[in-house]
Amino acid sequence: MKVAILGCGAIGGVVARAVQNGEVAGAELIGVVHAEPADPPGLPVLDVESAIARADLVVECAGQRALAELGPSIVAAGTDLLVVSVGALADDALLAKLRDTGPGRLHLCSGAIGGLDALAATARMGGLDAVRIVTTKKAPALIQKWMDEPTAQRLRTTGEPVQLMRAPAREVTAAFPASANVAASVALAVGDWDLVEATVVADPNAPLTSHVITADGSAGSYRFEIRNHPSVDNPATSGVVPHAVLACLARLAQPTGAFA
Template sequence: MKVAILGCGAIGGVVARAVRDGEVPGAELVGVVHAERTDPPGLPVLDVEAAIEQADLIVECAGQRALAELGPSIVAAGTDLLVVSVGALADDALLAKLRDTGPGRLHLCSGAIGGLDVLAAAARMGGLSEVRIVTTKKATTLIQKWMDEPAAQRLRTAVEPVELMRAPARAVTAAFPASANVAASVALAVGDWDLVEAAVVADPEAPLTSHVITAEGSAGDYRFEIRNHPSPANPATSGVVPHAVLAAVGRLAAPTGAFA
């Protein structure tokens, strides 16, 4: 399977080099598409059109805006698309374009969390009555462009945890696009953006990024707690994310014997 990577930052760079080095059986890197002025060393660089033409699968690691701008043309051309920035799919129109128009297929990466298969099964069995996710990150990584300077300074100088937002997953995903892909993943798994309540907590002393997911329904009660080390290259994301992407690419390249 020929693979192109869209984005070559803290996630895409790791993924591209691992595929290039043969670490994913059945996958071959054709190149990376990136927006930086300087090309990444040791990696072939393509424009989007060449990536669509040459790749069987394009892996999106470039953020929500890039996915919205480029994703529809990728699947419309018949190339499969693996999405990391699932928060962008809070836009129902974009999700419909990527999922329903084809002929390229849409695949989603679980990223920094697990348990999505169980939540999806429970939702299918009899529905879920409550679903919550609380994401806690180091305070300075949660500063957003929409915040005024006093709010940003509050996070820079925080000495105790601060809950920044608690709202339906769609609203939290829009407010924290680089930090709330996990909330979007939970909402997509259970099939209900309005059911999932998401909270974002800024903790100046947080050594790890944590996600606590709880759900209740006729199938049972569930609680998952995930605690990830931040990426050394970008503390706003978890270091495990590129490896979740590589696992997903591996399942698509050689699916025999792998969990679906």
């Protein structure tokens, strides 16, 4: 399986080098597509058109805007697409383009969280009455461009937790595009953006990034708590995310009995 990586930052760079080094059986790196002025050392670089033409699978690690701009042309050309920035799929029109038009296939990466299979099964069985996710990260990692300076300064200096937002997953995903892909993943798993309530908490003393998911429905009650070390290169994401991408790649390259 010939693989191209879209984006070469804290996630894409790790994925690209692992594939290049032969760590994913059955997968071959043909290159990376990136927007930075300097090329990443030691990695082959492609433009988007070459990546689409040559790859069997493009792995999106470049953020929501890049997915919205480039994703439709990738699947329209018949190339499969593995999405990391699932928050972009809060746009129903974009999701429809990527999922329903083809001929390339859409694959989603669970990223920093688990339990999505149980949530999907429960939603299918008899529906869910309530789903909540609370994401807690180091305060400075949650500063956004839309925040005014007093709010940003508060996050730089606060000594206690601050609840920044509590709203339906679609709204939270839009407000925190680099930090709330987890809320989008939960909403996509249960098939209802409005049912999932997402909360973002900035905590200067949080040793790890945490995601606490609770759900209640006809099948039972569920609680998942995930606590990840932040990425060394980008504290807005978890260090485990590129390895979740690599696990997805391994299943796609050689589907031999692994969990989907």
